[in-house]
Amino acid sequence: MPGPLDSQRERIDAIDRRILDLLQERNALAAEVLQAKLAAGLPIFVPERESQKVASFREAAGQLGLDPEWAEDFLRMIMSASRARQSVADFPRATPEPRTILVVGGRGRMGSLYGRMLQASGHLVRVLDQGDWDRAPGLAAGIDAAIVSVPIRDTEGVITRLGPLLPPAALLADFTSVKKRPLEAMLAAHPGPVLGLHPMHAPDVGNLSKQLLICCPGRQPEAGRWLLDQAALWGMRVKEVEPGAHDRMMNLVQGLRHFVALLHGSFMRACNIAPGDILDLSSPIYRAELMMTGRIFAQNAELYADIVFADQERRQLLLDFASHHARLAELAETDDKEGFIREFAAIGAFFGDFADQAMRESGYLIHRLADRFV
Amino acid sequence: MPGPLDSQRERIDAIDRRILDLLQERNALAAEVLQAKLAAGLPIFVPERESQKVASFREAAGQLGLDPEWAEDFLRMIMSASRARQSVADFPRATPEPRTILVVGGRGRMGSLYGRMLQASGHLVRVLDQGDWDRAPGLAAGIDAAIVSVPIRDTEGVITRLGPLLPPAALLADFTSVKKRPLEAMLAAHPGPVLGLHPMHAPDVGNLSKQLLICCPGRQPEAGRWLLDQAALWGMRVKEVEPGAHDRMMNLVQGLRHFVALLHGSFMRACNIAPGDILDLSSPIYRAELMMTGRIFAQNAELYADIVFADQERRQLLLDFASHHARLAELAETDDKEGFIREFAAIGAFFGDFADQAMRESGYLIHRLADRFV
Numbered sequence: 206m207p208g209p210l211d212s213q214r215e216r217i218d219a220i221d222r223r224i225l226d227l228l229q230e231r232n233a234l235a236a237e238v239l240q241a242k243l244a245a246g247l248p249i250f251v252p253e254r255e256s257q258k259v260a261s262f263r264e265a266a267g268q269l270g271l272d273p274e275w276a277e278d279f280l281r282m283i284m285s286a287s288r289a290r291q292s293v294a295d296f297p298r299a300t301p302e303p304r305t306i307l308v309v310g311g312r313g314r315m316g317s318l319y320g321r322m323l324q325a326s327g328h329l330v331r332v333l334d335q336g337d338w339d340r341a342p343g344l345a346a347g348i349d350a351a352i353v354s355v356p357i358r359d360t361e362g363v364i365t366r367l368g369p370l371l372p373p374a375a376l377l378a379d380f381t382s383v384k385k386r387p388l389e390a391m392l393a394a395h396p397g398p399v400l401g402l403h404p405m406h407a408p409d410v411g412n413l414s415k416q417l418l419i420c421c422p423g424r425q426p427e428a429g430r431w432l433l434d435q436a437a438l439w440g441m442r443v444k445e446v447e448p449g450a451h452d453r454m455m456n457l458v459q460g461l462r463h464f465v466a467l468l469h470g471s472f473m474r475a476c477n478i479a480p481g482d483i484l485d486l487s488s489p490i491y492r493a494e495l496m497m498t499g500r501i502f503a504q505n506a507e508l509y510a511d512i513v514f515a516d517q518e519r520r521q522l523l524l525d526f527a528s529h530h531a532r533l534a535e536l537a538e539t540d541d542k543e544g545f546i547r548e549f550a551a552i553g554a555f556f557g558d559f560a561d562q563a564m565r566e567s568g569y570l571i572h573r574l575a576d577r578f579v
Numbered sequence: 580m581p582g583p584l585d586s587q588r589e590r591i592d593a594i595d596r597r598i599l600d601l602l603q604e605r606n607a608l609a610a611e612v613l614q615a616k617l618a619a620g621l622p623i624f625v626p627e628r629e630s631q632k633v634a635s636f637r638e639a640a641g642q643l644g645l646d647p648e649w650a651e652d653f654l655r656m657i658m659s660a661s662r663a664r665q666s667v668a669d670f671p672r673a674t675p676e677p678r679t680i681l682v683v684g685g686r687g688r689m690g691s692l693y694g695r696m697l698q699a700s701g702h703l704v705r706v707l708d709q710g711d712w713d714r715a716p717g718l719a720a721g722i723d724a725a726i727v728s729v730p731i732r733d734t735e736g737v738i739t740r741l742g743p744l745l746p747p748a749a750l751l752a753d754f755t756s757v758k759k760r761p762l763e764a765m766l767a768a769h770p771g772p773v774l775g776l777h778p779m780h781a782p783d784v785g786n787l788s789k790q791l792l793i794c795c796p797g798r799q800p801e802a803g804r805w806l807l808d809q810a811a812l813w814g815m816r817v818k819e820v821e822p823g824a825h826d827r828m829m830n831l832v833q834g835l836r837h838f839v840a841l842l843h844g845s846f847m848r849a850c851n852i853a854p855g856d857i858l859d860l861s862s863p864i865y866r867a868e869l870m871m872t873g874r875i876f877a878q879n880a881e882l883y884a885d886i887v888f889a890d891q892e893r894r895q896l897l898l899d900f901a902s903h904h905a906r907l908a909e910l911a912e913t914d915d916k917e918g919f920i921r922e923f924a925a926i927g928a929f930f931g932d933f934a935d936q937a938m939r940e941s942g943y944l945i946h947r948l949a950d951r952f953v
Contacts, residue, residue: 222639228645229643234591238584278656442953444860458865459865462868473929474929491831499941500864502923506920526846529845540894569948569952570870576789577943
């Protein structure tokens with residue numbers, strides 16, 4: 206390498222060090238803003254403020270000849286690192302006085318996450334887990350709310366057992382990933398306020414900011430409002446959905462999705478094509494697909510069995526899906542490219558503008574994946 | 580908002596402007612380095628140098644209390660923006676003298692991309708496309724190489740027609756996404772050097788840096804070396820694979836992958852679940868999946884029909900896949916959670932450590948997706 210190149214590289218290195226210093230300084234200021242928000246009881250994440258900030262950063266970048274799309278991505282990375290640090294901080298409380306909350310399954314991964322978050326917001330948290338049932342009446346005495354966070358298969362049994370122990374005015378909520386039957390069970394087991402919840406995230410997220418919490422009101426919705434407000438103060442997006450609609454969507458989002466991942470992995474094994482070998486020859490799109498498939502096999506089989514075969518309705522959907530596949534496979538059997546193109550066009554019309562959005566978002570993913578891992 | 584918060588926000592805004600200024604300065608320096616490399620005929624992308632740079636940036640970030648994983652991601656974003664600007668630049672040439680290359684299908688998307696890249700590297704490019712065949716003998720006279728970049732269904736016909744027109748010592752190469760039969764056709768049609776290629780990327784990538792080029796040597800591999808060297812100078816990763824192994828992998832990477840996307844979209848339409856509705860209730864994982872599915876319907880149906888039903892072997896694999904699905908669906912039929920868990924465990928053993936890598940990479944993707952689009 207000639208000398209002149211070295212000098213430019215040294216200047217680049219100096220710029221990079223300066224950027225790191227500025228980031229450190231920025232973090233300290235962001236932490237001060239956070240503390241001030243907490244002291245004032247203000248929400249951590251304000252979507253409008255973030256949008257404004259992004260818009261002005263894009264404009265400033267454009268004026269300097271930098272790509273605004275890229276600049277937005279860059280700023281969001283900086284802001285998300287700021288948010289990640291909030292996971293260790295305290296949070297504002299949604300109620301003037303602390304509430305006493307019993308987390309049933311509170312030593313599980315999801316239960317302990319929300320137990321920690323409630324505590325970090327100044328509430329009083331009690332835990333009831335397997336083996337604690339002899340102490341259950343004492344644990345349930347005087348509580349303001351109980352949240353049931355146990356495996357799907359145990360949910361209805363736990364609700365039935367818990368109901369008679371609750372103070373009549375206490376809120377009964379659950380975190381099950383299906384909603385119709387647990388809600389029915391809660392309404393039957395408890396005469397007071399009832400709220401179905403479904404946190405749409407893995408328990409190992411760094412913090413709850415921007416995560417989706419689905420809620421299905423059961424009875425006396427105003428009595429559960431504070432819990433939803435608390436979630437909003439953690440930065441969560443709260444969406445109300447009718448339980449039947451929730452379950453129909455989840456049959457695809459959770460049941461079908463994970464069954465297809467099992468099918469993909471199982472077929473690779475049947476073909477004896479090792480993931481490492483195929484990775485070497487992957488397009489970025491297939492790489493993403495392979496990683497989405499592979500991730501489930503680093504996790505718990507029982508958990509996925511419960512999710513995929515949650516109930517009769519979900520299993521029926523999987524059988525409908527297999528029949529649908531058999532019909533579509535006839536196109537391959539008869540080498541029917543015309544039929545493929547007709548089906549493709551019909552789906553394209555059904556997807557409409559969404560296909561363009563999908564092209565943009567997946568294009569972004571593929572680009573980031575290639576950039577980071579290839 | 581109280582006054583003190585405003586002051587911290589103003590300081591954050593000032594830091595962000597300073598970072599943008601530094602990025603602009605850094606881009607100018609990176610452009611100088613690029614020009615110096617081009618002048619010296621050095622490769623644009625040197626993986627070792629990038630790894631060194633990443634390692635020292637991670638270390639510097641760690642010393643400032645910043646997360647090194649995050650810092651690596653941050654730096655790679657900066658470097659990838661630098662690389663993106665290289666798409667407009669000239670490139671070094673792998674040969675002392677310019678070569679004359681005929682791109683057959685050179686007005687197609689992939690053909691015109693590589694035509695531009697060859698020209699930007701100082702080679703002489705001629706284009707032969709549909710409607711030019713009356714001028715084909717003149718276009719083929721005196722060329723050093725011909726690259727066939729036409730739809731799969733036309734490849735063998737074009738090769739057979741082209742072969743007799745080529746100078747005997749010219750290199751004959753193709754870009755088809757299957758390799759066995761086009762290679763056989765090239766070896767039969769042309770007595771000189773033959774090289775099968777498969778660029779593993781979409782034609783709309785900003786630049787070829789880090790993209791994968793698969794090569795399957797056909798005859799006189801040393802005579803095709805300069806073309807592979809040229810690809811390496813564009814920053815491509817070149818991998819040699821046996822044609823049969825390539826085609827077996829591509830049956831999954833391209834055939835199965837796109838068939839499953841069609842199946843997913845087709846089933847959503849059958850269930851009358853609109854993508855926009857389900858997106859509202861999606862986990863980040865399902866969102867990624869939905870975007871990977873949706874992207875194909877923004878594209879050309881004929882192209883996908885050609886890819887999915889490329890040949891008899893690929894269609895057979897799709898039929899095997901349908902049979903495999905029918906067997907696995909029996910688990911749902913009989914509510915056989917034990918069977919699900921056994922199958923899951925067997926796949927987990929087959930995937931081995933890869934599942935952990937998949938967890939990391941997909942976790943990264945999910946995080947970026949949520950950060951950018953939610």
